[in-house]
């Protein structure tokens with residue numbers, strides 16, 4: 001009988017170390033725009049066509065409350081989908097880390113509260129420009145268009161001009177309910193799952209990859 005499983009490294013990490021690593025990678029995804037975790041895919045449920053997924057920029061992590069934050073246009077399809085069905089899935093992958101993280105979360109759209117306001121204040125003028133589009137994202141057009149107001153195609157708005165976008169700006173806070181970690185290795189992959197109950201207690205276990 002084979003005596004031992006192939007080892008990933010001399011020291012296999014324990015589950016607590018793996019979870020620490022996941023938080024570290026998510027934090028890196030917020031801070032480092034070149035890291036794969038900076039651009040997760042977010043999947044929502046559309047009642048007409050089923051699951052829909054798109055990439056977003058990971059803007060924030062509040063580890064204590066298990067919140068991931070991204071920004072969006074309040075008129076977008078995903079905003080309506082989240083309002084109707086708050087359960088979402090986020091997927092992250094970084095080739096250098098050879099790690100995939102999948103999160104299941106409950107999403108909430110914030111438009112007018114202090115958290116949305118603070119995020120808007122920190123949003124660069126160039127990024128604010130997206131929220132100045134005259135039509136909602138996904139609106140049909142007869143011609144190829146960015147839909148921006150005249151004169152803004154090749155420059156950032158001024159601070160005063162950008163304020164018209166505030167009404168369309170929303171943040172989405174996703175409270176993580178479970179995380180699935182997968183590490184790719186030629187010695188055999190590793191996979192683990194972490195799930196939180198309503199009291200915030202975490203259950204961790206290894207999975208067959």
Ligand SMILES: Cc1cc2nc3c(=O)[nH]c(=O)nc-3n(C[C@H](O)[C@H](O)[C@H](O)COP(=O)(O)O)c2cc1C
Pocket residue numbers: 039052054055056057058070071072073076077078079137138
């Ligand atoms: C690299 C990249 C980053 C993006 N970041 C965001 C983002 O942070 N927020 C957002 O709403 N859309 C972002 N988008 C656009 C979305 O992927 C999507 O096309 C758009 O939001 C419309 O999606 P919806 O109709 O499903 O709402 C990004 C697209 C790419 C390619």
